[in-house]
Amino acid sequence: MKLHERFLNYVMYDTMSLEGKDTVPSTPGQKVLAEALVEEIKSFGIEDVRLDDKGYIYGSVPANVDVDSPVIGFIAHLDTSDAHPSPTPGKEPRIIEQYDGGVIQLDSGDKLDPELDTGLKNAIGCRLIVTDGSTLLGGDDKAGVAEIVTALEYMSTHPEFKHGKVAFSFTPDEEIGTSQDNFDVEAFGADFAYTVDGADFGDIEYENFNGASVTVEIKGVETHPGEAKDKMKNASLIAMEFDAMLPPWERPEHTQDYEGFYHLMHINGDCSSCRMSYLIREHDRDRYEERKAAVKRIGEMLNARYGAGTVTVEIRDGYRNMAEMVRPHMHLIDFAKEAIAECGVTPRVPAIRGGTDGAELSFKGVPCPNLGTGSFNHHSLTEVAIIDHMEQCCRAILKIIEKYADFKGEKQN
Numbered sequence: 478m479k480l481h482e483r484f485l486n487y488v489m490y491d492t493m494s495l496e497g498k499d500t501v502p503s504t505p506g507q508k509v510l511a512e513a514l515v516e517e518i519k520s521f522g523i524e525d526v527r528l529d530d531k532g533y534i535y536g537s538v539p540a541n542v543d544v545d546s547p548v549i550g551f552i553a554h555l556d557t558s559d560a561h562p563s564p565t566p567g568k569e570p571r572i573i574e575q576y577d578g579g580v581i582q583l584d585s586g587d588k589l590d591p592e593l594d595t596g597l598k599n600a601i602g603c604r605l606i607v608t609d610g611s612t613l614l615g616g617d618d619k620a621g622v623a624e625i626v627t628a629l630e631y632m633s634t635h636p637e638f639k640h641g642k643v644a645f646s647f648t649p650d651e652e653i654g655t656s657q658d659n660f661d662v663e664a665f666g667a668d669f670a671y672t673v674d675g676a677d678f679g680d681i682e683y684e685n686f687n688g689a690s691v692t693v694e695i696k697g698v699e700t701h702p703g704e705a706k707d708k709m710k711n712a713s714l715i716a717m718e719f720d721a722m723l724p725p726w727e728r729p730e731h732t733q734d735y736e737g738f739y740h741l742m743h744i745n746g747d748c749s750s751c752r753m754s755y756l757i758r759e760h761d762r763d764r765y766e767e768r769k770a771a772v773k774r775i776g777e778m779l780n781a782r783y784g785a786g787t788v789t790v791e792i793r794d795g796y797r798n799m800a801e802m803v804r805p806h807m808h809l810i811d812f813a814k815e816a817i818a819e820c821g822v823t824p825r826v827p828a829i830r831g832g833t834d835g836a837e838l839s840f841k842g843v844p845c846p847n848l849g850t851g852s853f854n855h856h857s858l859t860e861v862a863i864i865d866h867m868e869q870c871c872r873a874i875l876k877i878i879e880k881y882a883d884f885k886g887e888k889q890n
């Protein structure tokens with residue numbers, strides 16, 4: 478089966494994940510796709526493919542070379558975002574042959590304009606897949622699933638293709654942030670891995686934000702405003718003082734690339750109490766710690782001014798920048814760069830201004846950068862998958878596998 482046919486088959490499965498459910502996976506549709514994938518992969522003659530009761534697929538293809546090379550894994554997620562529903566019969570995605578660089582009219586009346594959508598500029602002359610404008614396409618991450626499955630099929634039908642042991646996994650609930658909670662590193666069995674998820678083909682991502690969430694509780698003292706002198710402490714005004722001490726240029730709307738920020742997510746209060754929540758994001762570990770220390774110091778300073786216990790600052794660490802786990806194993810990045818260049822595309826290594834599943838896995842001992850899949854406008858009705866780029870991504874996966882076949886370097890596990 479051709480890669481894009483496989484992709485068009487997967488996107489018809491409704492695998493939307495939903496927050497607040499007490500089942501794993503969060504929705505049954507994800508397991509339905511997982512079961513179909515297991516059957517498909519078995520049909521290639523791959524024997525080691527397992528679906529666990531939580532909807533995770535793990536499997537491997539044994540080495541066909543006699544080299545003690547590391548086990549390389551590939552991971553994609555089964556679920557799609559809850560921003561919009563999946564395509565349904567009658568609302569199937571359509572293929573645009575040889576995109577001419579013009580405006581694309583969707584059936585819904587929405588348009589895709591290359592002037593606004595710079596991703597389209599890289600797609601001139603390519604075959605594209607779009608929706609009718611009323612559904613998600615689901616390229617995030619069924620593009621990644623289709624690319625890995627197609628690479629597995631290639632390996633099983635081309636015994637002359639030399640490779641070490643290759644592991645694979647397809648996971649549920651990535652979009653709701655819980656896919657790593659139940660990920661079984663041992664069942665996966667890889668020394669190193671790549672997530673194949675989101676982003677333009679050619680992008681290799683291994684630097685992400687360190688992220689923390691901060692809750693600030695402020696207790697005020699409310700009195701009758703006419704008798705407030707030397708008594709009232711207005712919690713909302715103290716909150717404004719708190720925020721005024723954070724540098725205004727270090728906000729999401731004024732930062733890019735490696736610049737970190739404080740983001741005021743939520744504020745709610747009156748004279749007697751006020752509650753604020755912030756996000757802290759920063760690539761550099763030391764500066765991340767400094768940012769956390771800064772919000773603590775502001776709280777202490779305001780307590781010195783208004784009395785102990787006025788301001789309580791609580792900080793929770795979220796994800797960590799995987800760069801520190803990947804840097805000791807730069808062959809992961811070097812091989813990916815070479816593979817992408819050999820597919821005729823200039824590799825890019827952008828810093829992610831967010832988190833990624835591979836980050837958590839990297840800290841569990843499996844360094845895991847991300848490869849872009851060749852689809853874009855994720856979570857939106859104007860999603861596009863570029864068939865040519867997806868095929869290149871599949872080739873790049875195979876080239877990476879090939880490079881590791883005679884890599885005698887380190888093994889992790």
Ligand SMILES: [Zn+2]
Binds near residue numbers: 554617618651674
């Ligand atoms: Zn994704």
